[in-house]
Amino acid sequence: MTEARRPVKKPPMREVLAEAAFQLFLERGFERTTVDDIVARAGVGRRSFFRYFPSKEDVVFPDHERCLADMTALLDAADGGDPVSTVCDAARLVLRMYAANPEFSVQRYHLTREVPGLRTYELSVVRRYERTMAEYLRGRYVGTPDGPLHAEVIAAAVVAAHNNGLRSWLRSGGEGDAEAAVDHALGVVQEVWGAKDASAAGPAADDDEVVVVVASKGTPMWRVVQRVEAALAED
Amino acid sequence: MTEARRPVKKPPMREVLAEAAFQLFLERGFERTTVDDIVARAGVGRRSFFRYFPSKEDVVFPDHERCLADMTALLDAADGGDPVSTVCDAARLVLRMYAANPEFSVQRYHLTREVPGLRTYELSVVRRYERTMAEYLRGRYVGTPDGPLHAEVIAAAVVAAHNNGLRSWLRSGGEGDAEAAVDHALGVVQEVWGAKDASAAGPAADDDEVVVVVASKGTPMWRVVQRVEAALAED
DNA sequence: GACCATATGGCACTCAGTACCCTCTGTAAA
DNA sequence: TTTACAGAGGGTACTGAGTGCCATATGGTC
Numbered sequence: 001m002t003e004a005r006r007p008v009k010k011p012p013m014r015e016v017l018a019e020a021a022f023q024l025f026l027e028r029g030f031e032r033t034t035v036d037d038i039v040a041r042a043g044v045g046r047r048s049f050f051r052y053f054p055s056k057e058d059v060v061f062p063d064h065e066r067c068l069a070d071m072t073a074l075l076d077a078a079d080g081g082d083p084v085s086t087v088c089d090a091a092r093l094v095l096r097m098y099a100a101n102p103e104f105s106v107q108r109y110h111l112t113r114e115v116p117g118l119r120t121y122e123l124s125v126v127r128r129y130e131r132t133m134a135e136y137l138r139g140r141y142v143g144t145p146d147g148p149l150h151a152e153v154i155a156a157a158v159v160a161a162h163n164n165g166l167r168s169w170l171r172s173g174g175e176g177d178a179e180a181a182v183d184h185a186l187g188v189v190q191e192v193w194g195a196k197d198a199s200a201a202g203p204a205a206d207d208d209e210v211v212v213v214v215a216s217k218g219t220p221m222w223r224v225v226q227r228v229e230a231a232l233a234e235d
Numbered sequence: 236m237t238e239a240r241r242p243v244k245k246p247p248m249r250e251v252l253a254e255a256a257f258q259l260f261l262e263r264g265f266e267r268t269t270v271d272d273i274v275a276r277a278g279v280g281r282r283s284f285f286r287y288f289p290s291k292e293d294v295v296f297p298d299h300e301r302c303l304a305d306m307t308a309l310l311d312a313a314d315g316g317d318p319v320s321t322v323c324d325a326a327r328l329v330l331r332m333y334a335a336n337p338e339f340s341v342q343r344y345h346l347t348r349e350v351p352g353l354r355t356y357e358l359s360v361v362r363r364y365e366r367t368m369a370e371y372l373r374g375r376y377v378g379t380p381d382g383p384l385h386a387e388v389i390a391a392a393v394v395a396a397h398n399n400g401l402r403s404w405l406r407s408g409g410e411g412d413a414e415a416a417v418d419h420a421l422g423v424v425q426e427v428w429g430a431k432d433a434s435a436a437g438p439a440a441d442d443d444e445v446v447v448v449v450a451s452k453g454t455p456m457w458r459v460v461q462r463v464e465a466a467l468a469e470d
Numbered sequence: 471g472a473c474c475a476t477a478t479g480g481c482a483c484t485c486a487g488t489a490c491c492c493t494c495t496g497t498a499a500a
Numbered sequence: 501t502t503t504a505c506a507g508a509g510g511g512t513a514c515t516g517a518g519t520g521c522c523a524t525a526t527g528g529t530c
Contacts, residue, residue: 013509034485045510050487123358149420153395160391164384185384192427248478269516280479285518472530479524485517492511500503 014052014062016042021059026107030060030115057121060108064125067097071129075136083140084154084194087133088186091162094129095182098166102174109170130159154193161185249287249297251277256294261342265295265350292356295343299360302332306364310371318375319389319429322368323421326397329364330417333401337409344405365394389428396420 020042024033035056039046053059071090078086098105112118134155141147165182255277259268270291274281288294306325313321333340347353369390376382400417 035487036485047488047511048509051509054487056486120355120359123362124355127358146423149396149399149423152399153392153420153424156391156395157388160388161384164387185388188381188384189388270518271516282480282519283478286478289518291517474529475527477524477526480522482521483519485519487515487517489514490512492509494507494509496506496508498503498505500501 013042013044013048017044017049017052018059018062022104022107025060025111030056030111030118055121057118060111060118061122061125063097067094068128068132071132075132078136082195083137084158084190087137087155087158088190090133090136091129091158091186092179092182095162095166095178098170099174099178106170106174109167126159126163130155133158150193154189157189157193158186161189248277248279248283252279252284252287253294253297257339257342260295260346265291265346265353290356292353295346295353296357296360298332302329303363303367306367310367313371317430318372319393319425322372322390322393323425323429325368325371326364326393326421327414327417330397330401330413333405334409334413341405341409344402361394361398365390368393385428389424392424392428393421396424 137151165185169178372386400420404413
């Protein structure tokens with residue numbers, strides 16, 4: 001058996017296409033760039049483009065498919081623990097994908113803001129993350145009253161919080177601390193919906209321990225929640 | 236030529252097109268129906284279709300544009316009161332639009348479930364409602380810490396809750412009580428995020444009144460919230 | 471009648487996406 | 501070596517959505 005060494009001869013066509021497409025999108029805009037323009041710059045046949053990307057929009061989000069798979073794997077592997085906390089970890093997976101390529105993410109952000117077709121496409125991508133999280137939560141909440149409802153509301157809240165933190169980082173040009181922004185945003189959701197990490201924080205406090213909260217009537221609920229949360233967090 | 240007699244009452248072309256299109260979508264499916272099929276059945280020119288509907292998908296959601304305008308008007312006219320409660324009222328506006336034509340809504344629901352293109356389009360529509368609500372909340376939360384974040388999270392939660400109630404009604408074939416389903420779902424969100432209607436429930440309780448809640452550590456936050464809320468609601 | 475605005479139809483065009491078939495190249499079996 | 505095979509990429513023609521432009525009604529006004 002003669003094994004021929006195989007030095008990587010060509011850069012993968014997928015990357016060549018994505019690179020050429022992104023350059024053109026930045027130069028002329030998404031809508032004024034045709035698929036023929038892309039394949040011309042990439043020096044390949046038109047048919048090849050659609051072999052690697054099912055649509056022109058897909059080339060703008062080349063890594064989401066893998067990230068969604070990662071999230072599914074993370075949730076499948078998650079055992080016990082606060083469901084909301086687990087889902088927040090799943091959201092952080094998406095953030096890290098963005099943070100891995102700051103300049104690309106920022107450019108894509110501006111591109112997506114301007115092109116309605118890309119905004120819509122991004123929505124469908126985000127929706128898949130949300131559904132994945134909601135599915136996981138639904139499994140964790142079986143038997144509890146309004147389990148599916150809670151699952152969907154919490155997933156939506158987590159996604160909204162994540163996106164808020166992510167966008168504020170993207171608006172800053174990728175300069176600030178993305179993790180911190182998202183952690184803070186997710187914290188707001190966890191304060192309200194999370195079971196608090198009592199069960200995960202070492203020896204759980206006795207169930208007999210109690211906290212007392214005093215509030216005046218009419219206080220906005222999330223203020224009450226913040227105080228309750230603070231009280232429950234005390235050690 | 237000499238055929239000058241035309242007592243046609245001029246049924247609005249928009250409705251004629253929407254009717255013809257929906258019939259065909261139910262008969263052959265959305266993707267196997269071309270715009271040419273639609274205009275042929277409607278007996279009008281192809282160009283007229285795109286005059287009334289910017290895309291083939293739009294004809295499936297002919298009333299959302301008006302509903303969005305209604306929601307904007309409602310929020311513009313809203314004064315004072317609990318912001319979350321106001322936004323929930325805005326969501327109920329959408330529900331009532333669906334409930335006004337149960338059979339149409341149910342058929343459209345099944346159509347949308349099956350056709351990816353329609354699902355994506357619906358996402359973009361829902362997103363516009365969500366942004367409208369978030370925009371309103373952002374205005375109401377100016378000056379409060381993390382106002383924009385709260386605005387987006389609450390809007391997302393309200394939309395998710397609304398859609399949960401709406402979908403459960405649609406799945407039932409439009410038989411049950413849509414308002415009740417959505418009210419219950421929105422109630423879950425309001426329990427957590429709402430300021431409770433103390434300021435809107437007649438003579439507000441004195442700010443000096445207090446409630447005391449006792450909870451064991453590790454209690455899921457929303458259980459705590461339910462009890463706090465119940466306590467705050469007492470008269 | 472002439473005049474004007476609006477509504478509609480017709481036609482041609484661009485471009486995304488698909489189906490089908492071709493070539494090329496490297497590999498394994500005869 | 502020849503043959504057979506497989507997989508990557510190229511080429512062509514087609515469908516169908518959406519747009520621009522222009523011609524043609526229709527209805528109202530002076």
